[in-house]
Amino acid sequence: xxxQKLTAAFVHALGLTDDKVTDDLTYNTIPExxxxxxxxxxxxxxDTFDIMLDTDDIIDMSSVAEAKRILAxxxxxx
Amino acid sequence: MIHMxxxxxxxxxxxxxxxxxxxxxxxxxxxxxxxxxxxVKDAIALSFVKALSKSLLDPKNKNFPxxxxxxxxxxxxxxxxxxxSDAQLHKPIGLTVHFAPGNVDTMFVYSWCYGLLLxxxxxxxxxxxxxxxxxxxxxxxxxxxxLPEFAQLAARNKFVQYPKTSNWTARLSAxxxxxxxxxxxxxxxxxxxxxxxxxxxxxxxxxxVSAAILNGxxxxxxxxxxxxxxxxxxxxxxYDQQACSSPRMIFWQGSTSALTALLESLAELxxxxxxxxxxxxxxxxxxSQYAAANNGAEVIWRGQITAIVxxxxxxxxxxxxxxxxxxxxxxxxxSDIGAYITDRFQTLTYxxxxxxxxxxxLTAPQYTGIDRVVPIGEALDFNYLWDGxxxxxxxxxxxxxx
Amino acid sequence: xxTSTKDIQACYQQQFDALLSQPVFGLDRAAKQRLLLPLxxxxxxxxQQRCAGFANILGSFSNESASTIDTxxxxxxxxxxxxxxxxxxxxxxxxxxxxxxxxxxxxARVTLDKATSQRQSKVLVAILQQVxxxxxxxxxxxxxxxxxxRDAAFSARAAGIQGLAFFGRHHTYALNDDMTPNWSAISxxxxxxxxxxxxxxxxxxxxxxxxxDALAQKNQTLNLPxxxxxxxxxxxxxxxxxxxxxxxxxxxxxxxxxxxxHNFYGMAEQVGSIFMxxxxxxxxxxxxxxxxxxxxxxxxxxGFEQQGLLQxxxxxxxxxxxxxxxxxDLGVLHGEDDCACGWKGKYFSVSGRLPKVxxxxxxxxxx
Numbered sequence: 039x040x041x042q043k044l045t046a047a048f049v050h051a052l053g054l055t056d057d058k059v060t061d062d063l064t065y066n067t068i069p070e071x072x073x074x075x076x077x078x079x080x081x082x083x084x085d086t087f088d089i090m091l092d093t094d095d096i097i098d099m100s101s102v103a104e105a106k107r108i109l110a111x112x113x114x115x116x
Numbered sequence: 117m118i119h120m121x122x123x124x125x126x127x128x129x130x131x132x133x134x135x136x137x138x139x140x141x142x143x144x145x146x147x148x149x150x151x152x153x154x155x156v157k158d159a160i161a162l163s164f165v166k167a168l169s170k171s172l173l174d175p176k177n178k179n180f181p182x183x184x185x186x187x188x189x190x191x192x193x194x195x196x197x198x199x200x201s202d203a204q205l206h207k208p209i210g211l212t213v214h215f216a217p218g219n220v221d222t223m224f225v226y227s228w229c230y231g232l233l234l235x236x237x238x239x240x241x242x243x244x245x246x247x248x249x250x251x252x253x254x255x256x257x258x259x260x261x262x263l264p265e266f267a268q269l270a271a272r273n274k275f276v277q278y279p280k281t282s283n284w285t286a287r288l289s290a291x292x293x294x295x296x297x298x299x300x301x302x303x304x305x306x307x308x309x310x311x312x313x314x315x316x317x318x319x320x321x322x323x324x325v326s327a328a329i330l331n332g333x334x335x336x337x338x339x340x341x342x343x344x345x346x347x348x349x350x351x352x353x354x355y356d357q358q359a360c361s362s363p364r365m366i367f368w369q370g371s372t373s374a375l376t377a378l379l380e381s382l383a384e385l386x387x388x389x390x391x392x393x394x395x396x397x398x399x400x401x402x403x404s405q406y407a408a409a410n411n412g413a414e415v416i417w418r419g420q421i422t423a424i425v426x427x428x429x430x431x432x433x434x435x436x437x438x439x440x441x442x443x444x445x446x447x448x449x450x451s452d453i454g455a456y457i458t459d460r461f462q463t464l465t466y467x468x469x470x471x472x473x474x475x476x477x478l479t480a481p482q483y484t485g486i487d488r489v490v491p492i493g494e495a496l497d498f499n500y501l502w503d504g505x506x507x508x509x510x511x512x513x514x515x516x517x518x
Numbered sequence: 519x520x521t522s523t524k525d526i527q528a529c530y531q532q533q534f535d536a537l538l539s540q541p542v543f544g545l546d547r548a549a550k551q552r553l554l555l556p557l558x559x560x561x562x563x564x565x566q567q568r569c570a571g572f573a574n575i576l577g578s579f580s581n582e583s584a585s586t587i588d589t590x591x592x593x594x595x596x597x598x599x600x601x602x603x604x605x606x607x608x609x610x611x612x613x614x615x616x617x618x619x620x621x622x623x624x625x626a627r628v629t630l631d632k633a634t635s636q637r638q639s640k641v642l643v644a645i646l647q648q649v650x651x652x653x654x655x656x657x658x659x660x661x662x663x664x665x666x667x668r669d670a671a672f673s674a675r676a677a678g679i680q681g682l683a684f685f686g687r688h689h690t691y692a693l694n695d696d697m698t699p700n701w702s703a704i705s706x707x708x709x710x711x712x713x714x715x716x717x718x719x720x721x722x723x724x725x726x727x728x729x730x731d732a733l734a735q736k737n738q739t740l741n742l743p744x745x746x747x748x749x750x751x752x753x754x755x756x757x758x759x760x761x762x763x764x765x766x767x768x769x770x771x772x773x774x775x776x777x778x779x780h781n782f783y784g785m786a787e788q789v790g791s792i793f794m795x796x797x798x799x800x801x802x803x804x805x806x807x808x809x810x811x812x813x814x815x816x817x818x819x820x821g822f823e824q825q826g827l828l829q830x831x832x833x834x835x836x837x838x839x840x841x842x843x844x845x846x847d848l849g850v851l852h853g854e855d856d857c858a859c860g861w862k863g864k865y866f867s868v869s870g871r872l873p874k875v876x877x878x879x880x881x882x883x884x885x
Binding site: 050053066077080081097 | 174188346388
C-alpha cells in the first residue's frame, strides 16, 4: 500500500512512468529529478503520507531507497 | 521631499491593474481604500495561501525553480502572534503598499503573504520588466482571486504596474499605512523620498551581504565534507550566488587541505547542476586576479569555483558579482569574525558549531550587523524575522487594553 | 639567482631589436617560438619585478618557465578598468592612456612611459606599411572634427583617429559635426587626391551608416581606385542590418571604387599591436604579437575552428603588464602559417563580445 503511494508520488512529481521508479533511482542522475522537481516531490510525499519532513531529511533524500528509509522514521511501513 | 499637494495629476492609463484582472478596474483604487480590513489570520486568507501553494507546486512549473521554492515555502508559512487576549488585540496596520524589487520576481509574494495573513489590504507594485515568472505568478493569483470564496480578498488585494516616469509612487505613498520597500539602496532611498502619512511605517529591505562560518576541523571524513558541500550548494545555487542571503564570504576555521576538499566536493556537485556559461570563468578570473593584485589574496580554482583567501574582505567585496566566487577569511576561533562584522551583514550560516556559540559572540554591543544565524542549507529560507525586522509586528498594530 | 632590472631591460632590448628586424608577416611558428616566446618570458619577469600587483597575480600560474606561448601567464583585460597596474615609477610616466569602451563604463587606464610609447609607434608603422607602403598618404577620415576636438570626450574613435593621423597628410573630415556628410570637403578631397593612393579611415559602423549609406541615398559614387580603406571597431552595430564582411567590401567597391579594404583589431590595452586583415579576409598576428583562443568555460586552449575567448600577446609594453591579456572578445582561430594570402603567423576572426553578466538578486532596476 505504502509502496504504491510512494511510486504514485514519484510518478506525478517527476513525470516518470511506473517502471522507472526503482529503489536505486537516484537524485540528479536523470533530468527529471533535479533540485526543482525534488521540492515538488517532497511536497507530494508530505501530503501523501501526512508528515512534515525536516531539512536534513529533505536534503538526504537522494534515492527511492533513501526515501523509504527516511519515511520509515516517520512511521510509514513498507 | 515631495508633498501631497504638489504632484501633477496623472494620466489614468499610466497604471495597469494586473490582478485581479476581471471586473471593472477603474474603481480598483476606491474599492481597496473603501474596504475594511480582514481579521488577523482569517480562515479565508489561510485557505488562499494553501491554494496558492498547491498551484505553484504543480509539476508544470518544473522549469521555474523560484516558483517551486516559493510554493514550497508557502506550505509552512505561519504567523505566530502571541495569543490574543483581552488585554492585547492584534489588528492589521491597514493599507500596505509593497514595492517589489527588480530581478527577483518571486520576492514580493513573501512579504505580501504576511500582509495578507495579518488582515491588511495590500497594493503591490510589480517591477516594470515583464518576465515569464512574473506572468506565471500573476496568472496563478488571478485564477484564485476569481473564485467566489476569495471575493473578499479580490477587493482588498491589488497588483499594479506603472512606469518609472509615473507619479503613482507619490500617490500610493500618500495613502499607505505601511510601505514595504524592497531594494537595493538606491530604490529604497528614492521611494522613501516620497512623503507618506505621519504614522506610515516603512519596512525597508536594502543591500545586504551574507557569509558562512565553517568549522573545517570537524570535516574529517568524506561523508561530512559531502554533507556540508550539499548544503552550501543549496544556499548558493539560485541567482548565481547573488541573493543577499547567499554566502559570498566563508569564515574558515581549519586547514587549507580541508578547505580544498570541500571546494572540490562543491565543484563536483555544481558541475552536475549548472549549465556551462560563456562568462563565468572570465568573471572568476577578473575577480580572483583583482583580489590577488589588490591585497595579495591566495587563489584556489576548483572546477567551476574560485576561492580567494584574504584577511581583507572589505577590499574586494564590492567587486563580487556572485559567479561562484568565495571570499575565504581564515579564523582560529569563531569570535574572530567580530573584526569583520559591519551593518551590511545579514545572514550568517554555520556548520560545525553550536548556535549558542555564535549567539554569545553577537550579544556584544559593538556589533551592528548579522540579523540572522541559521544552519548551513537554510540561508534562503525566508522568515517573518528578516533583516532584523519582525514583519508580524511591522504589519500589525497592538491595541493595549487595561 | 634573480637578475637585476637593468639586466632584464637590456635583454629585452636585444630581443625586441631582433624581432624588429624580421619581416612583419614572415615569422612562422618555429620562428616565433625562437624570437617572440623568450621576449614575452622576459616581459613577464620584468613586470614581476616592477609591478607588485602583477607579481601577486602570478601566484596563480605555474612557476615553471613557459615552454610555449600558450603556457605564459595572462591577465584579465578588465583589470585595467578596475585598478592601476604599472611597472614604472611616477616620475617616468609619460602618458596615461584612457579609453572608454561603452558609455557608463569605467575607462581602462594604461600607463605609458616614453620608451613604450615610442615602441608602439614603431610597431604600428611597421605593420601599416605592409598595406599602405612607406609614403604618408592623403587621408580622408570618416568622422567629424568634433570627435577629436578639444572639448570632445575621450573615446575609442578619437584614439583611433589620433593614432592613425600620423600615417596621413591633408587630413580631411568627411562628416560635419552633426554627422551629415560634408559633401564639399569630400568632393574637394577626391578632386585633389583621388587619382592617386589615398588612405581612408573610419570606424566600421561609421563608414557604413554615415558614408556609404549617404552615398547610396544620394545615388552618388566616388572614384578612388588607388584608395586603401582601414576600418576597425567590430560588426556588432551592423548586426541588425545583416551586414557582413563580404557585403561591406562589395558595397565599398560599388560606391567608392576602393578594393583594398583592411579591417583591423586592436585595443587600448595593447596599443600599437594590431591584427590586420589580409587579402583573404582573415586577421593576422604580426611578428610582434600572437593570439590564443581559450574555451570560455575552462580557459584551456582550444583547437582551430573552435570558438573561444581571445588572448592577445604583444612584445611592446614595458611600462605596464599588458603583454599577455585575456580579452572579452570571442573569436575563432583558423590556422597558422598556411593562409592563402601568403602571410605567416596565426590567422583568425572575431565573433563579438562576451555577453554582459546578468545581475540577479534584488537590485535597483526600477526607480
